[in-house]
Amino acid sequence: MSATKPPGGAVISVIIPTLNEAGSIGATLKSAQAGTDVEIIVVDGGSSDGTAQLANAFGVRLLTVSGGRAKQVNAGARSASGDVLLFLHADTRLPGGFDQQILELLIRPGTAAGAFALGIDGPEIGLRLIEKLANFRSRFFQMPYGDQAIFLKADLFHSVGGFPEMDILEDFVFVRRVKRTGRVAIAPVAVQTSGRRWRRIGILKTTVINQAVLLAYFLGRNPEQLACWYRRTKLRG
Numbered sequence: 717m718s719a720t721k722p723p724g725g726a727v728i729s730v731i732i733p734t735l736n737e738a739g740s741i742g743a744t745l746k747s748a749q750a751g752t753d754v755e756i757i758v759v760d761g762g763s764s765d766g767t768a769q770l771a772n773a774f775g776v777r778l779l780t781v782s783g784g785r786a787k788q789v790n791a792g793a794r795s796a797s798g799d800v801l802l803f804l805h806a807d808t809r810l811p812g813g814f815d816q817q818i819l820e821l822l823i824r825p826g827t828a829a830g831a832f833a834l835g836i837d838g839p840e841i842g843l844r845l846i847e848k849l850a851n852f853r854s855r856f857f858q859m860p861y862g863d864q865a866i867f868l869k870a871d872l873f874h875s876v877g878g879f880p881e882m883d884i885l886e887d888f889v890f891v892r893r894v895k896r897t898g899r900v901a902i903a904p905v906a907v908q909t910s911g912r913r914w915r916r917i918g919i920l921k922t923t924v925i926n927q928a929v930l931l932a933y934f935l936g937r938n939p940e941q942l943a944c945w946y947r948r949t950k951l952r953g
Contacts, residue, residue, distance in 0.1 A: 729798030733788035751815035828898030829868035831860030835906035842919035862887035883943030
């Protein structure tokens with residue numbers, strides 16, 4: 717792994733926000749370290765399960781930033797040296813050759829940003845349906861979510877103001893901003909993300925909750941109130 721820009725090439729800075737992700741972070745970091753000319757920045761929110769120590773053991777850069785995922789990724793982006801920023805969830809593994817996929821997509825005329833197709837760990841038929849719907853939404857509407865590993869050039873990220881520092885839907889609002897500047901492309905290969913959040917309270921219930929939050933946001937509900945309701949609902953699940 718190197719953070720030095722190769723002649724004529726671009727470095728990809730992989731920014732991973734974490735909070736108590738000891739069970740997932742190792743596989744995620746291994747997938748990111750498989751890239752060429754990649755720097756990895758883990759931004760920990762104050763984990764108590766050894767996540768930060770595991771990140772240190774992998775030799776990646778480690779920052780500690782509290783206040784939620786949006787603040788974490790923005791802090792990581794400010795400290796990044798790469799020409800390209802890739803925002804990766806701590807329970808999501810990148811596909812082989814992800815670095816080449818990113819660079820090939822971003823050089824296409826009119827492309828502002830990109831993400832990967834969605835794959836979800838687990839054999840459940842319901843998860844296959846979630847994948848199909850997410851990938852249709854991403855390609856048809858150019859609206860990937862954060863679990864698809866959003867990437868874009870660093871200068872564009874800073875010019876749109878980074879992620880809005882909201883408690884929920886920060887990835888959705890961010891992609892809407894980026895879309896105003898150009899196309900959001902979807903790679904033909906998929907990341908693999910954990911199915912844990914769908915299993916914890918059920919695939920159907922999780923989907924309904926997610927769509928209810930999105931609808932409430934469009935109807936003008938305060939994002940902080942939505943985040944509180946979302947957390948309470950998950951705990952009750």
